[in-house]
Amino acid sequence: MSVIDAVLERIDQNLDQSLERLFALLRIASISTDPAYKAQCRQAAEHVANDLSSIGFDCSVRPTTGHPVVIGKAAGGSGPRVLFYGHYDVQPVDPVNLWDIPPFEPRIATLAGGRKVITGRGACDDKGQFMTFVEACRAFKAVTGKLPLSITMMIEGEEESGSKGLFGFVRDNAAEFRLDLALVCDTGMWDAQTPAVTTSLRGLLYEEVRIRAADRDLHSGLFGGGAQNPIRVLVKALAALHDDNGRVTIPGFYDGVTELPPKVKADLTSLNLSAEDFLGQVGLKIPAGEKDRILIEQVSTRPTCDVNGIIGGYTGEGSKTVIPGTASAKVSFRLVGEQNPGKIREAFRAFVRQRLPGDCSAEFINHAQNPALQLPYDSPALGKAQAALAAEWGRKAVAVGTGGSIPIVGDFKHVLGMDSLLVGFGLDDDRVHSPNEKYSLTSFHKGIRSWARILAALAD
């Protein structure tokens, strides 16, 4: 029997024990955003450190400006040195009355149709997910006495509250963590049958703009028709951000946006993401992005512009005949490829300023400015991971982009100089951040097997 077959067999035989270990971790209410759960966050960190120590990691619970981070190091085979990232903290559980079970009393439930799922806060995000990697390591250790690669574990406790402490920790200890590749298990599958590698994360530029006109609110009876209305100025500028084909009109906006390799685009096209399926779930039916792009491109590999908030004038019940002195909007851009957030920020600001009447002004606040991340499509690790996933799931593993972001992955790239391979087994209906969070038992079991195969492939 080959090593990998022996490891997979071990995984299958020990699934119950793997579940017990996950359940022990899920019972710890490590809600990072609520100071009332500080002790539980530390308890979770120590729990993880003890567990990693039991399979040969040299572990420490290290302080950050926030909740501690668990670092574990183990030497292994001679392939790439990898940094595995996960997080032990979870989202709050409110409203508790919408849960079918107490959120920190995990159990196996059987859904209508017979699918078995692990339920409880953190079942998927991210305790269930990162434990798939831990259990894969454990099986290797049990079968071969060592790990297939040199692995550094980084399990943090503040992902659900912005990873604030981790940024400084990574910067302060960059030399220690500057390895060859980061592995992350915090993403999803394409669907319950189709594995996926997330190869791109859209960046985010988030701006707030406030238009100032008169130095006070005016009565529209007295001044209406003569005084400039900052809402009118604002909506004129915002309305000009998209052309009739859904393209963003800011000069230079598409600089650095490259076309997908034909093979990748063909893969995406073959997924047949329909407006009915994707938009229908939220009551919509017409893709709103660039008209010459398929929906999956619009939401994952193409840049966007959205007004996330707007306010001005009287917004209470009834009516008030006011011309306000100011109006403001929050405008964000999802970025891809090599788009430069700083250049686009300045281009956006110039775009607005060019549309200002001479007696109005605009103020800007920047709330976020992160470039996109892209795992090169020709990365050897990507090819190996896709092959390993295909072997496990019996389906081609798609390379997808995700519209959201995992902030620390940007620092892995820009501070540590490492690409990240993002593989995860979450499903769209896992209700992460919501009551009744769950993780498919299949995701957990085949997730462990998938990581075993990926580790073996990377070690080749």
Add this chain to the structure above:
Amino acid sequence: MSVIDAVLERIDQNLDQSLERLFALLRIASISTDPAYKAQCRQAAEHVANDLSSIGFDCSVRPTTGHPVVIGKAAGGSGPRVLFYGHYDVQPVDPVNLWDIPPFEPRIATLAGGRKVITGRGACDDKGQFMTFVEACRAFKAVTGKLPLSITMMIEGEEESGSKGLFGFVRDNAAEFRLDLALVCDTGMWDAQTPAVTTSLRGLLYEEVRIRAADRDLHSGLFGGGAQNPIRVLVKALAALHDDNGRVTIPGFYDGVTELPPKVKADLTSLNLSAEDFLGQVGLKIPAGEKDRILIEQVSTRPTCDVNGIIGGYTGEGSKTVIPGTASAKVSFRLVGEQNPGKIREAFRAFVRQRLPGDCSAEFINHAQNPALQLPYDSPALGKAQAALAAEWGRKAVAVGTGGSIPIVGDFKHVLGMDSLLVGFGLDDDRVHSPNEKYSLTSFHKGIRSWARILAALAD
């Protein structure tokens, strides 16, 4: 000595007593919007009724659904039967700490430069103003033993809180008040030297629109680029409401808007209302209305469209990557001439609906729908009033439009079938509705004299 000269002399000789009577009224805290002042409102009504009785009016304090209205009737000369409208209620006085005097302890103050003013809540709006008419009647009665015309007084107590009770009262008693002409003293002069007759009041159409897209708020990382954003739909529609020349683009919007008679336009032009003077006071400098219209037209005799409020998405501190499910705006139109509010409401709604993507919807709420009012420029009463004012002030009395509205004047036209002659002596710096409200002593004195001259002219 002619009758009018005798009346004017009497006014001059009795100015101190006229002031004493005004002060007695100003001492009553008749704040209509605050239920705590209900007794004071009734006290003011009874005070006014007693005062009018003393000069021969047959008076009653009549109930409405709100504060009572004072009705006084007196027969007089054989000219047009007039209905005089004023209001005894006043605005609240908050913030009291910004007043230089207790708001209900009126006094004469001398401004820098020597101008004498009456200070106190209601000094101008509307106690000081309507008492100019009462004192003119008193002088006529004293000199001639009777009034020059048959006069019905209607002094209400809810103008500052929307005249809600008065609408029903007027409708229910329409036959009683359907006379020949309404006189109103609740407007202003052009400036401290130039008297004015307000010949038009812009109408108001006030709509609220809510755009619905997705059936919930969406994460812009997941859905951005694919899901329609209702803020984008809303700002596109609102931005299209004006063309680059400041004209409203709704089809048919200008139907019923007529050009000013050349003489009236020449008068307005000669007033030289400059952007520096009018807009400079509020920190603006560029007229924002139709580019081919002078500023005074833009704010008084031309129709407008303003967004009075807009809200959608996340409007708190910081940022949130949300694509909201709905966005809404309040949009109002100031109307002139024969513009039909109902037709424009439907045209506006169609304008928005035509710009909706197929998976979005729009809901509308109407908050106001009043046509404009126009005193015909060839009205004999207008010519007589202008001549009387010119005789008193030594300057041509301009016919101006006002951008705001006096709601009950609409009912005088549409329910009672009467035009209204609006003459008042307020000045732009009277701080009506604000702390330290004042009324120029000259406005009061020459206002009484002006009404005496107008009454004499109308009686001719």
